[in-house]
Amino acid sequence: MATPFKRDVTTPALYQEPTPHVDKDNPFQDMMERFDYAAELLELDNGLYKYLRSSSRIHITSVPVVMDSGDLEVFQGYRVIHNEVLGPSKGGIRFAPDVHLDEVKALAAWMTWKCAIVGVPFGGAKGGITCDPSTMSPGEIERLTRRYTANLLDVFGPDKDIPAPDMNTNEQVMAWLLDTYSMHVRRTEPAVVTGKPISIGGSQGRREATGRGVMTSTLSAMEKLGLRPGQCTVAVQGFGNVGSIAAQLLREQGCTIVAVSDVSGGYYNANGIDIDAAIAYSEAHGRSLAGFDGAETITNEELLALDVDVLAPCARENQITSKNAADVQAKIIVEGANGPTTANADEILSDKGILVVPDILANAGGVTVSYFEWVQDRQGYFWSLDRVNRRLDRMMRSGFDAVYAETTKYDVPMRIGAYVMAIEKVANALRLRGIYA
Numbered sequence: 001m002a003t004p005f006k007r008d009v010t011t012p013a014l015y016q017e018p019t020p021h022v023d024k025d026n027p028f029q030d031m032m033e034r035f036d037y038a039a040e041l042l043e044l045d046n047g048l049y050k051y052l053r054s055s056s057r058i059h060i061t062s063v064p065v066v067m068d069s070g071d072l073e074v075f076q077g078y079r080v081i082h083n084e085v086l087g088p089s090k091g092g093i094r095f096a097p098d099v100h101l102d103e104v105k106a107l108a109a110w111m112t113w114k115c116a117i118v119g120v121p122f123g124g125a126k127g128g129i130t131c132d133p134s135t136m137s138p139g140e141i142e143r144l145t146r147r148y149t150a151n152l153l154d155v156f157g158p159d160k161d162i163p164a165p166d167m168n169t170n171e172q173v174m175a176w177l178l179d180t181y182s183m184h185v186r187r188t189e190p191a192v193v194t195g196k197p198i199s200i201g202g203s204q205g206r207r208e209a210t211g212r213g214v215m216t217s218t219l220s221a222m223e224k225l226g227l228r229p230g231q232c233t234v235a236v237q238g239f240g241n242v243g244s245i246a247a248q249l250l251r252e253q254g255c256t257i258v259a260v261s262d263v264s265g266g267y268y269n270a271n272g273i274d275i276d277a278a279i280a281y282s283e284a285h286g287r288s289l290a291g292f293d294g295a296e297t298i299t300n301e302e303l304l305a306l307d308v309d310v311l312a313p314c315a316r317e318n319q320i321t322s323k324n325a326a327d328v329q330a331k332i333i334v335e336g337a338n339g340p341t342t343a344n345a346d347e348i349l350s351d352k353g354i355l356v357v358p359d360i361l362a363n364a365g366g367v368t369v370s371y372f373e374w375v376q377d378r379q380g381y382f383w384s385l386d387r388v389n390r391r392l393d394r395m396m397r398s399g400f401d402a403v404y405a406e407t408t409k410y411d412v413p414m415r416i417g418a419y420v421m422a423i424e425k426v427a428n429a430l431r432l433r434g435i436y437a
């Protein structure tokens with residue numbers, strides 16, 4: 001008989017990599033804290049607990065790139081497969097100077113939980129390269145992408161592991177990945193990657209999908225609190241793919257977007273920011289809002305503490321921490337980013353009665369339309385934008401309702417309800433497939 005859950009499990013030696021990122025805001029430790037909480041509620045048996053804590057496979061690769069200067073630079077690349085029991089593994093690739101293994105491990109596990117929540121038949125994976133794309137030329141980024149893909153050729157595949165965009169990667173990067181993979185396997189294989197340009201097998205609506213899911217999650221949360229979009233003010237942190245589209249779509253629903261931000265800082269206008277103008281400005285200025293004159297400047301820290309109805313952190317991890325959570329005034333937080341709230345901050349937000357729609361639900365729109373893209377590529381038959389959006393909205397709303405039901409059943413914050421639901425689904429699949437055989 002399976003032994004019951006106990007917390008004092010040590011991670012298998014293979015996965016105890018040396019990493020300097022062991023402070024309290026380590027995303028993997030934060031993910032595990034929530035996992036432990038949910039596992040305890042579920043009375044998950046100890047074997048499954050140990051298995052689901054671990055990454056299934058970790059690939060670390062050196063990526064040599066000839067820079068424009070002629071010098072050879074070597075970058076560290078990662079691809080972590082957390083779990084594949086529900087299907088091929090799926091997850092984005094991020095390029096950033098501070099990408100590290102624990103971050104990629106956390107992001108991969110979040111993909112497993114996210115796919116389970118919205119009912120997408122994929123497992124979880126994530127990739128990253130430690131680099132600073134803001135200092136690199138398009139040619140250098142292309143060579144980096146192609147070499148990383150070639151190094152991981154045996155990992156990727158439409159039935160194995162399917163990458164997608166994440167921070168600082170985009171449709172162009174996905175097109176290079178598709179091309180490199182296809183050259184090596186001697187056939188065009190569009191389903192090996194999602195989030196690619198529509199003209200080479202991408203899906204209508206994928207670029208907007210994560211922001212759209214943030215919008216539908218926000219509307220669902222507003223309904224729970226009896227708020228109407230037309231009466232609500234919103235602050236959005238991060239103005240990239242997720243944040244800018246979420247702001248635009250929430251504006252279209254009638255919300256007043258009083259603040260937006262990016263790495264250059266925050267921008268506030270009590271009467272509402274003209275989001276179309278902000279997007280046009282950012283696109284014309286190297287994806288930066290620096291100098292945008294439709295608003296007064298504030299700091300990112302001030303944005304998080306604004307007196308708004310909805311706060312949507314759509315930038316990156318560890319933004320709402322034990323140090324600033326008490327200052328948050330929003331009634332609802334909708335996490336467009338992965339891991340924007342630390343585990344320590346969760347407790348403070350919960351005590352304040354703030355409804356937090358967690359990342360693994362709120363930003364699942366991206367992977368949902370990635371799934372649609374993969375299905376279309378495999379069928380060779382492409383859907384209209386209307387069909388994509390209707391199906392996405394339906395899956396996001398039913399994901400929200402299912403998580404909300406778990407939350408009510410266990411009387412816990414929505415994040416824990418989401419983990420409970422996801423872990424239960426993945427654990428059931430493992431049992432059915434015979435993990436104990």
Ligand SMILES: NC(=O)C1=CN([C@@H]2O[C@H](COP(=O)(O)OP(=O)(O)OC[C@H]3O[C@@H](n4cnc5c(N)ncnc54)[C@H](O)[C@@H]3O)[C@@H](O)[C@H]2O)C=CC1
Nearest residue numbers: 166167168210238239240241242262263315337338363366
């Ligand atoms: N692109 C996608 O489909 C999905 C993205 N996500 C998550 O959403 C988040 C954002 O991703 P994308 O929009 O794709 O990235 P992006 O690279 O398009 O945009 C990131 C934005 O955040 C800003 N930013 C970075 N650091 C910041 C900081 N410290 N303070 C304020 N702003 C900062 C950047 O200036 C930029 O505006 C990430 O956590 C990512 O993992 C989650 C699901 C899917």
Ligand SMILES: O=C(O)CCC(=O)C(=O)O
Nearest residue numbers: 091092164166366367370
């Ligand atoms: O679209 C995908 O496959 C994955 C998107 C992603 O990386 C995420 O949801 O964090």
